[in-house]
Amino acid sequence: MNANDTTQHFLQQAFEILGVDEDMRRMLTTPSRELRVELVIRRDDGSIGNFIGYRVQHDDSRGPFKGGLRYHPHVDIHEVRSLASLMTWKTAVVGVPFGGAKGGIQVDPREVSPRELERLTRTFVRQVHDLVGPERDIPAPDVNTNAQVMAWFFDEYTRLHGFAPGVVTGKPIGLHGSPGRSAATGRGCVFAIRETLRESGADLKDQRFVIQGFGNVGSWSARLLHARGAKILAVSGSKGGIFAGDGLDIPAVLEHYDSHGTVLGFPGAEAISNEDLLVADCDVLMPAALGSVITARNANDVKAKYVVEAANGPVTAEADEILEQRGVTIVPDIYANAGGVTVSYFEWVQNLQNFRWDETRVNEELDKIMTEAHRKIRDIKRAHDISMRKAAFVLAIREVKLATETRGIQ
Numbered sequence: 535m536n537a538n539d540t541t542q543h544f545l546q547q548a549f550e551i552l553g554v555d556e557d558m559r560r561m562l563t564t565p566s567r568e569l570r571v572e573l574v575i576r577r578d579d580g581s582i583g584n585f586i587g588y589r590v591q592h593d594d595s596r597g598p599f600k601g602g603l604r605y606h607p608h609v610d611i612h613e614v615r616s617l618a619s620l621m622t623w624k625t626a627v628v629g630v631p632f633g634g635a636k637g638g639i640q641v642d643p644r645e646v647s648p649r650e651l652e653r654l655t656r657t658f659v660r661q662v663h664d665l666v667g668p669e670r671d672i673p674a675p676d677v678n679t680n681a682q683v684m685a686w687f688f689d690e691y692t693r694l695h696g697f698a699p700g701v702v703t704g705k706p707i708g709l710h711g712s713p714g715r716s717a718a719t720g721r722g723c724v725f726a727i728r729e730t731l732r733e734s735g736a737d738l739k740d741q742r743f744v745i746q747g748f749g750n751v752g753s754w755s756a757r758l759l760h761a762r763g764a765k766i767l768a769v770s771g772s773k774g775g776i777f778a779g780d781g782l783d784i785p786a787v788l789e790h791y792d793s794h795g796t797v798l799g800f801p802g803a804e805a806i807s808n809e810d811l812l813v814a815d816c817d818v819l820m821p822a823a824l825g826s827v828i829t830a831r832n833a834n835d836v837k838a839k840y841v842v843e844a845a846n847g848p849v850t851a852e853a854d855e856i857l858e859q860r861g862v863t864i865v866p867d868i869y870a871n872a873g874g875v876t877v878s879y880f881e882w883v884q885n886l887q888n889f890r891w892d893e894t895r896v897n898e899e900l901d902k903i904m905t906e907a908h909r910k911i912r913d914i915k916r917a918h919d920i921s922m923r924k925a926a927f928v929l930a931i932r933e934v935k936l937a938t939e940t941r942g943i944q
């Protein structure tokens with residue numbers, strides 16, 4: 535089952551609960567537009583680099599298409615299609631007025647120089663510029679893309695269409711970015727697990743966390759959870775992780791990461807493989823790296839009581855069933871990591887208004903939205919006696935279906 539099949543599986547479960555008919559199911563699952571582009575750049579050594587990029591626009595019934603841009607060697611149409619669809623449901627869960635899209639370039643960023651990465655990004659913009667824009671489709675950072683990549687995107691688009699900072703979000707603070715955007719996805723994950731724990735009277739500070747990934751989402755989640763008194767037992771990067779039974783000193787791990795570019799070798803911690811990390815003894819497991827890491831193979835060995843999907847699609851459909859049967863609560867990606875797109879929405883609003891919010895306002899508004907979305911998911915979950923994932927999809931489908939029907943079909 536590929537990533538797209540997994541998303542389809544979750545959607546079909548929610549369609550059943552809602553009694554959505556076949557025609558509407560087909561409409562809601564078929565992407566609106568799929569674009570595959572060739573990206574030709576001159577490499578630094580004079581040779582020709584040839585790469586493939588994608589942009590999938592899934593649905594815009596609730597607002598302009600919105601979704602990240604990923605640079606990774608495994609990017610393919612199935613993955614981008616699945617991630618674009620997830621964005622449609624994610625924006626609906628948190629009620630921000632966007633649709634869903636995703637893009638990617640099949641490239642290993644470690645094998646291109648920063649200058650080549652810039653040329654690749656600008657070439658991609660020239661290939662897709664007619665289909666994106668502040669009122670059409672608004673990309674954002676994802677795996678291996680950051681504020682700098684968004685700055686190049688904004689600059690290239692602006693050369694072609696005139697000043698338009700709202701064409702991408704996740705821009706640098708000094709270039710029309712929003713305060714709080716880089717921390718937003720991690721912060722949103724913290725609000726999501728805080729609200730989920732509250733249902734059983736539990737508190738963040740009494741939980742032991744294991745986090746896979748120490749990039750934007752993983753490191754911010756670790757930092758904010760640690761600041762709230764939670765214990766972080768393990769974190770990792772692509773080459774493995776570090777573990778400390780008594781909890782890691784996260785500010786010190788961040789310093790180590792900044793000076794060494796890896797968490798590995800952090801003094802006083804044991805090394806742990808990414809496979810062992812996922813099944814380590816803890817209360818909350820937070821996969822914050824790539825998709826499909828919890829599968830039928832390891833789902834029975836997961837010790838955590840809660841799995842917070844900070845990454846997109848980290849739990850496969852088979853693993854989802856196993857974990858649900860075992861009573862593990864999954865905080866689904868379309869809710870858990872929606873903090874990023876929520877603050878992207880705030881950034882876009884600020885860009886359109888040419889008005890800057892301060893970080894306190896951004897964080898408070900994010901808290902309100904994540905708390906409110908949790909309340910809606912919880913009410914649906916209780917009314918139908920279903921999992922959080924099913925309830926989140928029911929909520930999202932209801933919203934998108936309503937917008938689609940209200941706009942009308944000719």
Ligand code: NAD
Pocket residue numbers: 675676677678679719746747748749750751752770771772773808822823824825844845846871872874875
């Ligand atoms: P990032 O590039 O900043 O970090 C990715 C992390 O994953 C790095 O620590 C990297 O070392 C690690 N990693 C890569 N391959 C790995 C492997 N095989 N095993 C273990 N770890 C590995 O990316 P990010 O922005 O933090 O995104 C992480 C996840 O969160 C992705 O699934 C992304 O789609 C999702 N997400 C990100 C945002 C956002 O705002 N950045 C928003 C919503 C969802």
